[in-house]
Amino acid sequence: MPDTVQQNGHGEGAYNYAYLDEQTKRMIRRAILKAVAVPGYQVPFGGREMPLPYGWGTGGIQVTAAIIGRDDTLKVIDQGADDTTNAVSIRRFFARVAGVATTTRTEEATIIQTRHRVPETSLKDGQILVFQVPIPEPLRMLEPRETETRTLHALCEYGVMQVSLYESIARHGRIAKTYNYPVLVNGRYIMSPSPIPKFDNPKLDRNPALQLYGAGREKRIYAVPPYTSVKSLDFEDHPFEIERWTECCALCGSTESFLDEMIVDDTGKRRFICSDTDYCQERQDGQRR
């Protein structure tokens, strides 16, 4: 049977398609529907132990497992790259338990599971972007208590976040928050975009793709439906801005993409390359043609 994976040794039979049992998938799908209906609201769900450790993408994996079907094509990236160890591990997991086609090409994928990046290539209608989220609560570092933050969201009482951004300006002359930069979704809920660099925040706004966010350890799912407003918090006199590099990508020459810095020798000589490996490769192939 191509749909299931025989378990070694104990002989207790096979795991269900995409690992999770159908009851659990139904529960997760309900949570996803609720999340889509209330953009940016964190929906508690009965997160399960996954065979990968907490903090390593179990939320994203559960979301993907609940929505993936035989016709899907899956892409998994970590830090923008398809070939980082954890992305490889998660892709292998789904190839094994769901037998789906996998790809590294952004435009071929129907589901893209990501950690810490949004692909540079624009997404289109029908694609789903699944984020792995470590701490879903954007107010957590300002207020550690769940009972409190829930009330703050309910009352739309977000002064504490504005004050923290103001304090950053007072100290540093600018908002020094660089990743996991808070956003306001659909004019209602403040949301953590997961630890993507703020460089990627503008891509979340009115994106044609469905964005699903899964936090396994914290057992929360939230979503941004296609074409929904996502605004990065800022002030009139300190508008939101993204990172810029003076260098370009050493491999494809891009000046538009998010660049990773690598130290290439003992004297600390640096080289910059695209963090999005698929984007970089496509550009290099285009140049060669």
Added chain:
Amino acid sequence: MYVAVKGGETAIAHALELLADRRRGSRDVPELTLDQIDQQLAQSVDRVMTEGSCYDRQLAALAIKQARGDLIEAIFLLRAYRTTLPRFGHSEPIDTSRMSAERRISSTFKDVPGGQVLGPTFDYTHRLLDFSLMANGERPTAPTAPIDAAQIFPRVGDILEREGMLEPPPPADAGVSTQDITRDPLTLPASRPVRLQALARGDEGFLLALGYSTQRGYGNNHPFVGEIRFGAVPVSFVPEELGFPIEIAEIDVTECDMVNQFAGSHDVPPQFTRGYGLAFGHAERKAMAMALVDRALRAEELSEAVISPAQDEEFVLAHSDNVEASGFVQHLKLPHYVDFQSELVVVRALRAEVEARQQQAALDQAAE
């Protein structure tokens, strides 16, 4: 250099093979059998079953073997397996007063009905390395009194309770099924049954430290061991098609009923209150730590000031799970170079601004 980054898939495959090889260790040493682990590392098996929330000695032994003896890793393996199992229903609550107890002690009374039964305990061992185990651990069978299956040990708590000295256990919510924290998300504030579930699968070390902290004054509740008992209890289940309970298994559990001082409040006269601990197998340290923390977490219910970590429900329940904690602490090993790059960009910009200001200040000073 870029090639090294691309080697992920092969590198992972090799790492897995190497791990399997190291797990086996030197081939000159015979391989461990699951029965050996079950019988001779019994308390490791007990801990893995308790915190793995799955009573199966064979599977727990397998997890310990596969995890190279790393018990938290073994707990993780067992839980990830457990979560895939179909759920047929709930057993009836176990009745520990029907326990065929191998050990039963009370530190509140010199003698209690049924007597003090020491059983197999480390308590009176002198912690001297027994070098005879290096050569040959064979031991003659220990003499035991004939088992009296009919013997019932009344619970010490029940005796105190009849006098009104000890609060009764909370009434069972008839008809209300208790939330299962392995199926539903934890919501706060939590009910006591939910808290007890979380503590039962909570990390022994974490609970031990928290329980200890209450004894040192961080939320002290003046505990006495009302009773600790260890032994086998029957498990009953009501199949829908039958409609009456049938015994389906017998499991070993350790139970701790902690008796704590309580000064009384506006409405309630002074009496003793309870903290409760229960663990699979023989796990007294865990059961006692759990009972201390359970009592500490009842502070609000008993109108005590909530000022210490062990009394703080959200702090305790959010951090007691070692599989969650272990995963999140160790996820720091994952690449974070995108986030770090963003930080580099902003820290460089901030430093450049400071340097520019300092240079300007120096120029201004020179010009004066």
